[in-house]
Amino acid sequence: MAFPRRLLADHEELVLDLRPHWIALVPPALVTILVVAVVVAGFVVLPDSWPGWTRLAIVAIGLAAFAVYPLRAFVAWVTSHFVVTTDRLIHRSGWFAKQSMEIPLENINDVRFNQSVFERMIGAGDLRIESAGEFGQQLFTDIRDPERVQKTIYEVGEENQRRTMRAGRSEPSVADELDKLDQLRRDGVISEDEFRAQKSRLLGRA
Numbered sequence: 001m002a003f004p005r006r007l008l009a010d011h012e013e014l015v016l017d018l019r020p021h022w023i024a025l026v027p028p029a030l031v032t033i034l035v036v037a038v039v040v041a042g043f044v045v046l047p048d049s050w051p052g053w054t055r056l057a058i059v060a061i062g063l064a065a066f067a068v069y070p071l072r073a074f075v076a077w078v079t080s081h082f083v084v085t086t087d088r089l090i091h092r093s094g095w096f097a098k099q100s101m102e103i104p105l106e107n108i109n110d111v112r113f114n115q116s117v118f119e120r121m122i123g124a125g126d127l128r129i130e131s132a133g134e135f136g137q138q139l140f141t142d143i144r145d146p147e148r149v150q151k152t153i154y155e156v157g158e159e160n161q162r163r164t165m166r167a168g169r170s171e172p173s174v175a176d177e178l179d180k181l182d183q184l185r186r187d188g189v190i191s192e193d194e195f196r197a198q199k200s201r202l203l204g205r206a
Contacts, residue, residue: 003017003081003083003090003092007090008085009087012086012087013085013086014083014085015085015086015152016083016149016152017083018081018082018083018144018149019077019078019080019082019144020077020082020141020142021142021144023124023142024077024141024142025074025077027073028069028070028073028074031066031069031070035062035065035066036062038062039058039059039062042055043055043058046058076094079092079094079095080092080093081093082140082143082149084149084153086105086156086160087104087105087160088102088103088104088105089102089103089105089108089153090102091140103129103133105153105156105157105160106157106160106161106164107131107132107133108129108130108131108153108157109131109132110129111127111150111153112127112128112129112150113125113126113127113143113146113147113149113150114126114128115147123144123145124143124144124146125143125145126140126141126142126143126146127140127146127149128140174203178199181195181198182195
């Protein structure tokens with residue numbers, strides 16, 4: 001399930017859309033195997049003299065245990081998105097009860113990753129992101145290739161900063177340019193004809 005493009009703003013581009021690493025599914029998978037084993041063992045060991053509803057109770061308990069942790073963990077994995085765009089970082093999860101957080105790139109102060117030896121072998125790790133504002137420090141676990149993600153966040157953040165600076169530079173107004181042209185004419189740098197030609201060009205642009 002890809003991140004919904006309709007949630008992106010105009011002129012915003014998707015850079016990374018990552019689901020948690022598959023290692024996050026190992027604990028719920030082990031619990032699922034354990035639950036199935038316990039249910040099967042219950043059926044095998046349970047005496048035939050016991051009433052039939054006891055077997056139904058064992059199945060019900062097994063299903064409840066599966067729903068409490070493994071199923072919830074799998075749904076969280078399927079619906080979780082760690083997203084980097086040209087403007088912000090987004091973490092979103094959930095089908096019915098949704099959770100979402102967004103950090104503008106300009107608010108990110110520091111990005112660090114941690115990997116154990118095993119995590120480095122399988123390409124997983126944790127990201128700790130420090131940002132200004134309400135979120136402070138956020139820890140994201142089971143990130144795929146965290147070193148690459150860290151590098152991407154820095155690169156996109158720098159490009160976002162350059163883009164913001166370029167947008168903040170306002171072009172000189174026509175009136176300012178006319179004043180400069182008039183000063184050049186008075187100083188004798190340009191002739192009267194050149195002044196009139198440049199003035200006509202500027203007025204035509206206005």
